[in-house]
Amino acid sequence: MEIKKVSLVYFSATNVSKKYAVAMGKALDKEMVEYDFTLPADRDPAKAPSFGPDDFVILSLPIYGGRVPTICLEYLNALKGDNTPCVVVGTYGNRDFDDTVVEMEDLMTEKGFVVVGGAAVVGRHSFSDEIAGSRPNEEDLAGAAEFIKLVAAKDGKALPKGTIPGNRPYKEKGGSMPLGPSTTDDCINCKLCAKKCPNGVIxxxxxxxxAKDPTECLRCHRCVTxxxxxxxxxxxxxxKAMVDRCIAGFAKPDKENKYFM
Ligand SMILES: Cc1cc2nc3c(=O)[nH]c(=O)nc-3n(C[C@H](O)[C@H](O)[C@H](O)COP(=O)(O)O)c2cc1C
Incomplete structure (x- = not known):
């Protein structure tokens, strides 16, 4: 397919989804634009971009509870494609990607994009260094770059339904724990956490x-990192018990990245 411009569209609280998107985008060696919609100010649906048939979009998102994070939906629904080729990348913390990548495929297809590739890739789990703490590593990023080059060399046709694994209807969303971050006396009031919170909770x-009810905290751990x-x-x-269960349940073995094309 003929690609003139590559656009990276990502929400990334702890930089995992961003790292994969950037590695893929750079590998294509074209003009590249980034739409980072992690912060509330950058998530205004009225300012969501529209794309044409010569664009190539890489959408990269973290997987929360086996689904697209709810906080991303309004902005994603405001994107517009015009038969725009698109690759959907779900990043997850070594448990499972469940139905997220098919959910991304459906969402983008509905918005006028042609989903030509998909990926479910592993990154450090937001909750702990003990779960995939060193991912993505160099090998992961090299694999992502290799994958995107193969996709770009293809004919630009939509993936046949079923190429990306996942269930329709998608799994139910779980409830969230009403818990915001705590702060030690080491805080120097630099306000970085407040400025960078994806939901303006601090x-x-x-x-x-x-600044908001603790139920509004995503527990994305951006402030912690x-x-x-x-x-x-x-x-x-x-x-603490939940994190211990996560570590015991899926810290080992490290899962392999999966690519669909
Ligand atoms: C609220 C929440 C729910 C999560 N749910 C899952 C999950 O269902 N499966 C999984 O493997 N990882 C899960 N993770 C881990 C993230 O998907 C993973 O750390 C991701 O790479 C973070 O990407 P980011 O740095 O781009 O935000 C969850 C993280 C958070 C904060």
Whole structure:
């Protein structure tokens, strides 16, 4: 297929989805534009881009509870394609990608894109370094680059339904734990966590406090990973037990990335 411009569209709280998208985009060696819609200010549906048939879109998203994160849906639904070739990439923390990549395929098809490839790739789990803590590694990113070059060399036809694994209807979304981040006294009030929270949950005035109800926290762990003083953490017996279950359940063995084309 003839590609003039590559557009990366991603939501990425801890940079895993971004790393895969950038590795793929760079491998195509064309003009490249990034639409990072992780922050609320960049998620205005009125400003969502439209694409034409000469564009090539790489959509990269984290998998939350085996589904597309709810916070992404309004913006994704505002995207417009015009027979635009698109590759859908779901990044997940070594448990499972469940129905997310087919959900992405359906969503983009409905918006006028032609889904020519898909991927389910592993990255560090937001909750712990003990789960895929070193992913994506160099081999992962090289594999992603190789995959996208193969897809770009194809005829640009939509993947036959069923090429990407997953169920329709998709699995039910689970409930969320009403828990926001806590802060240690090491906080220096730099406000980075508040400025970078994907849901504006941390108070800008006093970043030790929440600006919204704790049910609004995605537990995406962006604040925990970006705090220069390591002052943010999630507390509580229920939370700790959940993370321990995740580590015991799927930290090992490291899963392989899967590519569909
Ligand atoms: C609320 C939440 C739910 C998650 N659910 C899953 C899941 O169902 N399966 C899985 O393997 N990883 C799951 N993860 C881990 C993320 O998908 C994974 O860490 C991803 O690579 C993060 O990407 P990002 O840095 O681009 O946001 C979840 C993470 C969060 C925060």
């Amino acid at each position: 108070s800008l005035e006093n970043p030790k406090e929440l 970006i705090c220069p003083k390591h002052a943010k953490y999630f507390a509580g017996e229920g939370y």
